Amino acid sequence: MFLLNLPINIKEQAAIERRRSEEKKRLSRIFNVKYRTIGIDKASLDEQVKERQYMKNLEKQRNDAFDREMINNDFKKILLEQEELFQKRQYAQELNNYRQLYQKPEHAKEWDLNDPNRLKQLTPIRINDNDSRLGPSSGQIFVGEDLQASRRKKLQQEQLKNDFNLQIINKTKKNREEYLANLLYDYKQMELYERSNKFEQIENECHRAIELATRNYNEILAYEARVRAHEQKTRQTEEQLAEIANTAFSDMLTENSKNLLDARSHIIVDRWKGMSQDQLDDIRHQQLIQISECQKIKNNEKCFDETWKQYLNAIAKQGIIIEQQIEEDKRQYNHYLANENKNLAKIQREREDYLNTILYRSAPTAAFYQQFNSTSR
Incomplete structure (x- = not known):
């Protein structure tokens, strides 16, 4: 309450x-x-x-x-x-007991009319459908009221039961076919999802391989640049040290100061005859050696560049082949996916037509949308 x-x-x-x-x-x-x-x-x-x-x-x-x-x-x-229920039951029990003791059916005046065995004691109106006692005006035989009516009804009921069983079997078969079709559709969707994941994984692996090759190439270029810078710095240092040593111990600086220097240790210009032919030949020889070393370094760099260029071309061709394979796989997958999407779109259109034309015939009004976003909860 x-x-x-x-x-x-x-x-x-x-x-x-x-x-x-x-x-x-x-x-x-x-x-x-x-x-x-x-x-x-x-x-x-x-x-x-x-x-x-x-x-x-x-x-x-x-x-x-x-x-x-x-x-x-x-x-x-x-x-x-x-x-209350207990009181009602007790009252009903007392009433039934009183009726069983003092109001029996056989004590009533009209018991001869209500006797259930009265008709059993009388002679039947007709014994069969061809009873000679029944005349044209007896009114005892009508269509559908013959003595075989119970048997005919039983046969009709059995036939109806068989029809019902057949309908149940057909409906069960139809439901199972629908279940198998839905199960096959789910398996197909799972297969498409797995193939999509596989193609995506292959594409990611190809991208990772290309990135790894690019990173290795950049590391090699950086290492070569560092090596060349170190060699160039070492060569410049050696050349500078050699130049300093040659300058310090050359005949030009170790000339006889008595003949070439004055009292102020200045070179007497009119006595300076320049470098000797041996010194000039030695300088020319050193220049030729440096020119040959530079040419050798250039040749080595050219050979390395050619080798590296061939390596890059091979990597590029391999990458092109892999990309072509990926594009072919993607094209086949997109073609297959387009067909599947067409089928799914057709099914979706049929479902939307069914929902819009049969199931949901009435469109929502503006009052339906005005009930949203009206509270802060």
């Missing part, structure tokens, strides 16, 4: 109004783009959470009290119903 005549609680009504006001404020905050973008007041939210939790606890206590009262009233109702 529910308590429908409770007095209006002023505090509860005030709490309801306060919650409605907070709901309106919350809606204004939520649908305010500027307020939602800039931020919210954390302290106010914490206070609202505490207050909501307090109100939730009060509501829970009130609901628990109502639940206990409802359970108590239901228990009382069950006891009253059981007692």
Whole structure:
């Protein structure tokens, strides 16, 4: 039993109004783009959470009290119903006992009319369908009321039962065929998904191989650049040291100071005859050696560039072959996927036609969409 005549609680009504006001404020905050973008007041939210939790606890206590009262009233109702049912049963039992003792059927005046064995004691009106006692005006034989009617009805019922069984078998067979068709469709979808994952995995592996080859090529180029820079720096250092040593110990600087230098240790120009032919030949010989070394370095770099170019061409051809294979596989997969999508689109169109024309004939009105986004919950 529910308590429908409770007095209006002023505090509860005030709490309801306060919650409605907070709901309106919350809606204004939520649908305010500027307020939602800039931020919210954390302290106010914490206070609202505490207050909501307090109100939730009060509501829970009130609901628990109502639940206990409802359970108590239901228990009382069950006891009253059981007692009423017991009284009805006792009254019915007493009434049946009285009728069995003092109101037997054979004590009634019209018992000869209500005797169930009365007709058994009489002579049957007709013995069979060809009874000689029955004349044209006897009115005892009608269409469908012959003595074989029960047997004919039994045969008709058996035939109807067989028809029902056949319909059940056909329906079961049809349901199983539909189940097998759906199962085959699910397996086909799983196969397509696995093939798509396989093609994607192959494509990722090819991309990784190309990236690895590119990274290795870049590392080799960087290593070669470092090696060349180190060799060039070493060669420049050796050349500089050799130049310093040649300059320090050359005949030009170790000439006889008595003949070439004056009192201020300045070279006497008119006595300087220049470098000797041996010195010039030695310089020319060193220049030729340097020219041959530079030519040899250029030849080595040219051979390395040719070798590296052939390696890059081989990698590029291999990458082109792999990309062509991937494109062919993708083309076949896209062709197959396009056919499958056409079939699925056809099935989807048929289903949409069925839903739009047969199952869902009425379109939703504007009032249906206006019921959304009306609260903050």
